[in-house]
Amino acid sequence: MFRTALRNVLAHKARLLMTVLAVTLGVAFVAGTLVFTSTVSAAYRNSAEKASDRVDVAVRSDGARTGPGTAPELTPELVRRMARAPGVRSVTSVVSGFTAVAGRDGELVGAGWSTQGANYTVDNGADGASDARYPLKGGRFPHGPDEVALDVSTAERAEYRIGDTVRLSVDGPVRTPRLVGIFTTDSGEVAAGGTLALFDTPTAQHLFTRPGTFTEIDVEAAAGTSQTELAAAVDTMLPEGLRSTTGREIAEERALRVESSLTSLRTTLLAFAGVALFVGIFLIANTFTMLVTQRTRELALLRAVGATRRQVSRSVLIEAFVVGLVASVAGLAAGIGIGAALGPLTSSLAKGGHTLPDGPVAVTPATVITSLALGIGITMLAAWLPGRRAARTAPVAALGSVHAAATPRSLLLRNVLGVLITVAGTATVLGATGMTMDEGQFVMVLGGAVLMTGVVVLTPLLSRPFLAAAAPVLRAFGVCGKLARENVLRNPRRTAATASALTIGLTLVTALTVLAVSGQRGIDERATAALSADYVVRTATYEPLSGVVEKRLAESDGVSAVSPLREVPVRVTGRETFVTGVDAATIRRLLRPDFSDGSLARFGGRGVIVSTDTAQQRGWHTGSTVPVTYPDGARGQLTVVGIYRADDLLSGIITDTRTLDPHLKTTTARQILVKTESGPGDTAKRRIAKALGDNPAVLVQSKQDVSDSIARGTTTMLNLLYGLLAMAVIVAVLGVVNTLAMSVAERAPEIGMLRAVGLGTHQAKRMVRLESLAISLFGGLLGVVLGTFFGWAGSRLLASDMPGFALVVPWGHLILFLALAGLVGMLAALWPARRAAHLNLLGAIKAQ
DSSP states (O other), X not given: OHHHHHHHHHHTTTTTHHHHHHHHHHHHHHHHXXXXXXXXXXXXXXXXXXXXXTOSEEEEETTTTTSSSOOOOBOHHHHHHHXXXXXXXXXXXEOXXXXXXXXXXXXXXXXXXXXXXXXXXXXXXXTSSOOTTSOEEEEOOOOSTTEEEEEHHHHHHHTOOTTOBOEEESSSSEEOOEEEXXXXXXXXXXXXXXXXXXXXXXXXXXXXXXXXXXXXXXXXXXTTOOHHHHHHHHHTTOOTTEEEEEHHHHHHHHHHHHHHHHHHHHHHHHHHHHHHHHHXXXXXXXXXXXXXXXXXXXXXXXXXXXXOHHHHHHHHHHHHHHHHHHHHHHHHHHHHHHHHHHHHHHHXXXXXXOOSOOOOOOOOHHHHHHHHHHHHHHHHHHHXXXXXXXXXXXXXXXXXXXXXXXXXXXXXXXXXXXXXXHHHHHHHHHHHTTSOHHHHHHHHHHHHHHHHHHHHHHHHHHHHHHHHHHHHHHHTTTHHHHHHHHHHHHOHHHHHHHHHHHHHHHHHXXXXXXXHHHHHHHHHHHHHXXXXXXXXXXXXXXXXXXXXXXXXXXXXXXXXEEEEEEEEEEXXXXXXXXXXXXXXXXXXXXXXXXXXXXXXXXXXXXXXXXXXXXXXXXXXXXXXXXXXXXXXXXXXXXXXXXXXXXXXXXXXXXXXXXHHGGGOSSOEESEEEEEESSOSSHHHHHHHHXXXXXXXXXXXXXXXXXXXXXXXXXXXXXXXXXXXXXXXXXXXXXXXXXXXXXXHHHTHHHHHHHHHTTOOHHHHHHHHHHHHHHHHHHHHHHHHHHHHHXXXXXXXXXXXXXXXXXXXXXXXXXXXXXXXXXXXXXXXXXXXXXXXHTOOHHHHHHTO
């Protein structure tokens, strides 16, 4: 039986080609995803470990930026004490913070990545003028506030040379120091496309902390001292609020951050690879069903000469194993190539140069095992039912009939089961629409999967009313249309399996499109509904803006009102939280919160407004008194004068900056709202940008700019999802091609007879094309309807957490999807139609 199975594979290798290709594509997607993410993760991990080679223990301040009260500072005295600790070889004081660098073209370098500034130190330098962490490639290290050094990658991307004036920003205003040095670094963030600028220590302290303080102290252990022993020694001299971290922990922490950022990407890619493989199940099952049907007499003869049911079923599974093994190996090889190519491709597409650290391609045993197990397992799973059905056919019945249609009883059982599953899935989805997002998202996914399963089971039944409705159109094509309709109806299970593959792909595409378009409208309204200001000013990387920016904007010509959105950590009723400070004198002209109770009439001084969710969580209402502890340790009481509905701009507790600012060492703003005398326009926007020094790190956005940025994000996400789902649609197309090609081979005697009695070559082609078109349009229509339903249900679920979110049906997109389904049908029919038209008449008739 094993040799028989192998001969059958070789005898039908052309017909199995599409199946092999479908499995190969799915496995390649899985393998490519695993190889790519493993390669990137390993490269970042190696980079992090290399960057931490000289750091055995690091000391950082706990809560310096996130908690109220006076946080302990890292001072020179603490550095000197740590240098005298047992087991310490050297101590390096670090000062770092956000630093945006602009290129010669005025554009921000490293946008979207880590854009950092730091100090260099000569503590470890043998010659007193170097820093072992940053080997110089040219020039020297900077001295004074008017000099800076850049990493070699940033200098190359920005096209700077030693002696050039560099445009950079730390907290808003543009600075123009002279470039005096270029250095190399092991930093993974820089390798990933970020930037690093170095200053001398006094300048870095002035920019990022305050004179005489540091953001981190790095300690290197003496020979024979472990990191754990050194950390224990360092901890004994640290004041409360300071903590030490070993170099291994730092490297692991950085690696985990990378791993965490890659998890969502890996999950998304694997999810769509899973969809492609799931769609491929229909193709594989269809292929083996037709192959087994065509070999019914052969299998019956084997049964008649002594083969058992188990041997017949096993022979089909052996064929599936061989096909799955070949496809999986090919898919794994292709996936390794895809994973290796994705890194350079990502780097070449990214603006500004390399975006991923260099490293060898990582092919883990888990990747190999997962890829082979998936490909072989899915192929054998899809072939199990056809093999079982072949084994259960009685030899005498099989010898008497080449084709055994499904019995009415089996179809009735399938339809009843399909109705029950569909009703259960629909009820689950509808039930999820009444839940919150956190409660209902899993229920919605579960219900959607059950509903999709039910619809797939019911597809043979659903195909009949569709074809009945399409009958008048098909009749317009004469005998070709009539024959095409009868061919589609002849085997409803085959039609269902072929159409279901396309249905699944278009269901996902349609649902995502409906949600994305609806979501964009909702987010757009949510982001700008409360905004009366003409412009919102922020940094490109959402770093805080200094008080200098706020002051410059207030003094600019044509500006009538300015207010910061200042986020400050405080303690409210014993719990740490952030409050937002705004200018009570101008905020009424810049914002219009949607109040459920109270108003801005009494806002200011000790009067605050809070969002509805905050009020519900804390049990507050209008008139409630709120005890607060400010960052400097001072205490006070605030009174709730209004409760508003949160949006993307406003949330939580909002208070007056005149109440908040006296308790702050420095004032910064997450965003600054600006109202101009002339209203929004190009002239006003240019005037504001000029007042800020045409800083590339600072964005001046009108309401329309905010909307456009949201639209760009939605469009990018949709294009990514379409690209991923294209894999499932390609597999569905292969399924249509394979089914039609094998159907033509199965009906060769019939087509030969039709050709003999006068059916022309063009008519034979048209018959197959119409058959393909009918199947594809049926699958496409079912997918669009299902996808719209899922989009509606998803929008109801999202509306529970996003007030104002409303369903938007993108009719243009839906019509385009149906047209694409028709195009898929026409393209898929090209090869099968050609085969049908060029059959050898005598050979086809003789095969009867």
